[in-house]
Amino acid sequence: MKPFSEYKAYVSDVFSSVPQWPDVQALLTYIQDKPNTKVAYGDLMLALRTDDPMRVLSATVILTGGAMPVMRPYFRVKASDGTMHDVASIPKACLDGEYPYTLEATGEVINHVAERAYTAFEIVAFRHERLKPIQC
Incomplete structure (x- = not known):
């Protein structure tokens, strides 16, 4: 099992230049103490303090993709x-x-x-x- 810092470093190295980076950072902060936990889409909207579902969508595409996804959709x-x-x-x-x-x-x-x-x-x-x- 990898430490969270490895996931965070990977996401930072690969995605820190994208426009959605502030939202990705906010979700990383939200999930950093929730290993092996299931969260609803609405929970992530609350974490971003937004009523815009597209902000969550953009950030979750990053966090569920790449070589080291930190979340899995279902x-x-x-x-x-x-x-x-x-x-x-x-x-x-x-x-x-x-x-x-x-x-x-x-x-x-x-x-x-x-x-x-x-x-x-x-x-x-x-x-x-x-x-x-x-x-x-």
Whole structure:
């Protein structure tokens, strides 16, 4: 298991010149003490203190990509009884409404899964270190 400082150094070296860098830094600060944790898209919006979902999208593309991603995206799907179920992926044709989606956890067939699917992120299992907050 790598220490968080290695992920932070990689992201800094590769992406520090992009316009989204302040948001990436803010999310790095938010996740630095949350190894192996799942967070909702809304949690990341709160961390950035924004109501603009595109800011979160831009920063998460950076943090989920590259040679050393620090987060992995997945979906949480709401079953008809209101319970949420984690799924690794949903076929594009199902998201587009071309085919129904079967929620494996319950066997429920969902005709318009995009209406009940929410993006979330799993933070990688890094070795926790006490770090100073990243200055923005």
